[in-house]
Amino acid sequence: xxxxxxxxxxxxxxxxxxxxxxxxxxxxxxxxxxxxxxxxxxxxxxxxxxxxxxxxxxxxxxxxxxxxxxxxxxxxxxxxxxxxxxxxxxxxxxxxxxxxxxxxxxxxxxxxxxxxxxxxxxxxxxxxxxxxxxxxxxxxxxxxxxxxxxxxxxxxxxxxxxxxxxxxxxxxxxxxxxxxxxxxxxxxxxxxxxxxxxxxxxxxxxxxxxxxxxxxxxxxxxxxxxxxxxxxxxxxxxxxxxxxxxxxxxxxxxxxxxxxxxxxxxxxxxxxxxxxxxxxxxxxxxxxxxxxxxxxxxxxxxxxxxxxxxxxxxxxxxxxxxxxxxxxxxxxxxxxxxxxxxxxxxxxxxxxxxxxxxxxxxxxxxxxxxxxxxxxx
Amino acid sequence: xxxxxxxxxxxxxxxxxxxxxxxxxxxxxxxxxxxxxxxxxxxxxxxxxxxxxxxxxxxxxxxxxxxxxxxxxxxxxxxxxxxxxxxxxxxxxxxxxxxx
Numbered sequence: 001x002x003x004x005x006x007x008x009x010x011x012x013x014x015x016x017x018x019x020x021x022x023x024x025x026x027x028x029x030x031x032x033x034x035x036x037x038x039x040x041x042x043x044x045x046x047x048x049x050x051x052x053x054x055x056x057x058x059x060x061x062x063x064x065x066x067x068x069x070x071x072x073x074x075x076x077x078x079x080x081x082x083x084x085x086x087x088x089x090x091x092x093x094x095x096x097x098x099x100x101x102x103x104x105x106x107x108x109x110x111x112x113x114x115x116x117x118x119x120x121x122x123x124x125x126x127x128x129x130x131x132x133x134x135x136x137x138x139x140x141x142x143x144x145x146x147x148x149x150x151x152x153x154x155x156x157x158x159x160x161x162x163x164x165x166x167x168x169x170x171x172x173x174x175x176x177x178x179x180x181x182x183x184x185x186x187x188x189x190x191x192x193x194x195x196x197x198x199x200x201x202x203x204x205x206x207x208x209x210x211x212x213x214x215x216x217x218x219x220x221x222x223x224x225x226x227x228x229x230x231x232x233x234x235x236x237x238x239x240x241x242x243x244x245x246x247x248x249x250x251x252x253x254x255x256x257x258x259x260x261x262x263x264x265x266x267x268x269x270x271x272x273x274x275x276x277x278x279x280x281x282x283x284x285x286x287x288x289x290x291x292x293x294x295x296x297x298x299x300x301x302x303x304x305x306x307x308x309x310x311x312x313x314x315x316x317x318x319x320x321x322x323x324x325x326x327x328x329x330x331x332x333x334x335x336x337x338x339x340x341x342x343x344x345x346x347x348x349x350x351x352x353x354x355x356x357x358x359x360x361x362x363x364x365x366x367x368x369x370x371x372x373x374x375x376x377x
Numbered sequence: 378x379x380x381x382x383x384x385x386x387x388x389x390x391x392x393x394x395x396x397x398x399x400x401x402x403x404x405x406x407x408x409x410x411x412x413x414x415x416x417x418x419x420x421x422x423x424x425x426x427x428x429x430x431x432x433x434x435x436x437x438x439x440x441x442x443x444x445x446x447x448x449x450x451x452x453x454x455x456x457x458x459x460x461x462x463x464x465x466x467x468x469x470x471x472x473x474x475x476x477x
Binding site: 032033036037040043046047050051054055056057058059062066070074077078081096113114151158214231251252253255256269270271273274288290291293294295301313314315316317318333334354357358359360361374375377 | 396399407415416419422423425426427428429430432434435436437438439440441442443445447448449450451452455456457458459460461466467468469471
């Protein structure tokens with residue numbers, strides 16, 4: 001049986017069925033608890049020792065012989081205007097031209113980024129639509145936010161059709177939806193939530209297939225491993241932790257806690273052997289999964305505002321970070337240096353994704369717009 | 378701080394309601410639990426730490442070399458790194474000249 005605890009705003013109470021027999025077990029229980037605590041402290045130390053043993057060199061030292069990157073000029077080639085409030089999230093379609101975006105006013109828009117035309121628009125029944133994702137087939141989008149749900153909207157070829165009529169509610173959390181992503185097909189969706197959990201859902205039935213517990217606070221972001229590397233995903237949260245999960249067992253297989261504040265964004269390195277994170281502590285970090293530790297920090301004294309979103313270029317050499325000071329910083333992943341700073345948005349950058357074939361990247365901002373950027377050469 | 382503003386805005390939008398916690402794993406988030414639940418929490422934490430400690434690891438020198446190798450092998454295809462031949466980047470053309 002499980003204990004049941006309920007919180008009310010400003011007050012918490014507990015109900016725990018203590019039987020008379022349990023009262024006499026108080027002393028042994030406390031001893032076992034203390035013993036377990038010591039064991040956990042010892043294990044944590046051992047974990048750090050094992051990781052430190054393999055710390056024989058820094059990434060940027062290994063990369064010293066690699067040719068440095070020259071001048072980078074990246075410019076906005078498309079500006080998508082149409083949202084009436086802060087853009088919170090965006091995702092690319094696999095066709096490399098369509099984009100779905102969501103905003104604070106509840107609007108979800110599908111764009112053709114080549115022409116900047118809006119192809120579909122739907123108004124959600126809630127505000128702060130913090131998560132949206134394109135289905136792999138390109139035939140549907142998923143979104144959610146303060147409604148605590150993730151809903152799937154099939155995209156109709158008929159522009160006049162009311163998208164909201166075909167809406168399907170898939171995920172139900174007990175707090176806001178922070179991120180969502182389809183897995184390899186349109187059939188399953190992975191979600192993360194302010195309720196501290198991630199979950200895998202079957203789209204057709206809405207059934208919960210697997211839940212992932214381990215974060216001690218809101219989970220803010222997630223990213224699926226590239227399909228070649230198997231069934232894992234990484235999540236980041238307000239507990240400053242980035243956790244790597246086995247999707248089949250629900251087990252947390254690796255955990256990293258080096259950030260000093262909330263982790264707002266996580267993204268796998270294209271080979272699947274590492275992932276980057278962006279945090280309110282104004283740094284981006286790179287964690288290698290086989291070395292099981294942080295291997296690089298991307299930061300500067302002059303950068304003091306939080307990172308909202310990160311993504312890699314196709315080869316993994318560049319890491320793009322969208323920041324709360326309205327800029328985008330471009331980092332040389334191997335050498336750890338910044339190669340470019342991009343201006344353009346008039347408010348914080350809230351979301352950033354590189355296109356599926358790596359020809360461009362798109363940013364969304366609290367200035368209500370999205371921008372598509374390319375390298376000018 | 379400025380960073381906080383965004384999060385606090387989100388928090389004030391939450392409808393204040395009962396938050397019910399069912400599953401034992403959620404107790405990780407609760408404080409000052411006594412009796413059996415805190416014991417099972419600790420047991421779960423110790424098991425999790427044992428699992429994480431048993432992960433096989435490689436040296437950073439090897440991991441870094443492989444990350445670097447992947448970058449260099451794929452650099453030529455990376456349009457944001459080296460650019461692509463003029464004409465093959467559909468976004469290069471300004472919108473008014475886009476061929477539909």
